[in-house]
Amino acid sequence: MDRILEKGIIETKNPLPKSRDSLTPLVPQMTNNLPNDILETVRRALAEDIGGGDITSALLPTDSVGRATLICREDAVLCGILWFDEVFRQLDDRIKIAWEVADGADIGPNQQVCQIAGPAPAMLTGERAALNFLQTLSGTATLARKYAMEVRGTKTRVLDTRKTIPGLRTAQKYAVRQGGCHNHRLGLHDGVLIKENHILAAGSLSAAVQRAREQNRGIPVEVEVESLAECREALASGADIILLDNFELVEIEEATRINAGRAKLEVSGGVELTALRRLAETGVDYISIGSLTKHVRAVDFSLRFEMQGAL
Template structure:
């Protein structure tokens, strides 16, 4: 079972508010078809095996619509859920349940899909020392939610954005003139931040190691070259007693992720965790009183 840090992001409320505003607009004309005082209960059922994620967003949707809605969970985020299993029970005014149903399920299906995909990759590299991490390739406005879902699936998070770590990519190197110059400027302008360089050849790796970086991102290198890169980095670690994070990325899938992990890289970053999303199928079935 995933044991990642499931600390909740601080922007759940605003994220839910935007989602409800998008769907409800100036009023739910559909819910108005139902008597205002009517109450109901409902069960949410998962239609496929998955890892649950998104329950705080689900709850916040109904809390924002009517504080009298109650939600009782049979499972917690990060747990495996089996097909055709009820995962929670919701009770409250029918209008609130109808208005919030789609938005609440949208969060649940999206985030459980991310968690489930992450879990599959984590399972493939089990037994190695390699960690599965996400990238900045997230849905606009949902980055913190998707990063939470990655943690639910047992993965870890890369930098949040452009402000909390430095990743020197090909265009940065081209604009700066060299890897060494780019690293030097990073140290001068962002003291204390983690500095990582994306490299595509072993020659570039040598330059990055000489520049004194904190980590390297080995992009689209075949496994035999990755193994050589890991050996080079390990030798540099021993010689200078300096920790260096070795990360692989580029065209990673469930078929090749284990082979890449077996090269000894510390991390494998996969943009598909948060951009190639297969939503988990949930449904909500209501019973009126």
């Protein structure tokens, strides 16, 4: 329960949310390094923004106290509380935040999302960085929710990709899950995905699969294919997952028939939201969507600030 402290400061606790789903071996668990990732990502954002110091907020008396209310301006899925909180914690841990909703919650126009109170100079210094995280991650979660809703009632899972904003990989993958979709590999270190150039370098598709198995025991091997012939070859090589790249609908249906449940099937390549349901109904296991993280529109938030006196 939040409680009001002296001088209008609000105390709240925001524990790390639990995962919204249980994941298959293809879709790795969110790294246990999330708290450290948040610390470092926020540190870099503040260093980028503040540089040698906030020369505008320095005009305020150092003992001045402020209070602010965060308002959402549109329908969205909230995400980014941990990053928002960390911005203000790093600037001045006397700043207290009371959240009225949690990550993953649906929010609407003119809805009050949280209240902030504490030293005014630090609040104004951190406002933009905190909002940048919240707007971007809420935008990611909101888009993910739209895709997740399209495949409801099917076995298909919508996956993200590595096409993320530089420096925000972990944050955006967290947001994807808050929106109801799922993570593909976090990076090159935790999943094998053999593509055309890997096959050329290895000499053949089967050689690439064999080498991947020898070097990465226990990790599923995924192969990207561009034709039904390559799909058959990937099946013969014993690939665990086959990525059907830019296949037409009729080809996906045929690949599903050929596969007959032997490998997991993933569809990728320019998949539009309007086509998602039909693709899911073919029975594929996964549909990966690069636009979940690379075509993000920031959610509109407003932070209303007022002075409250002095410490």
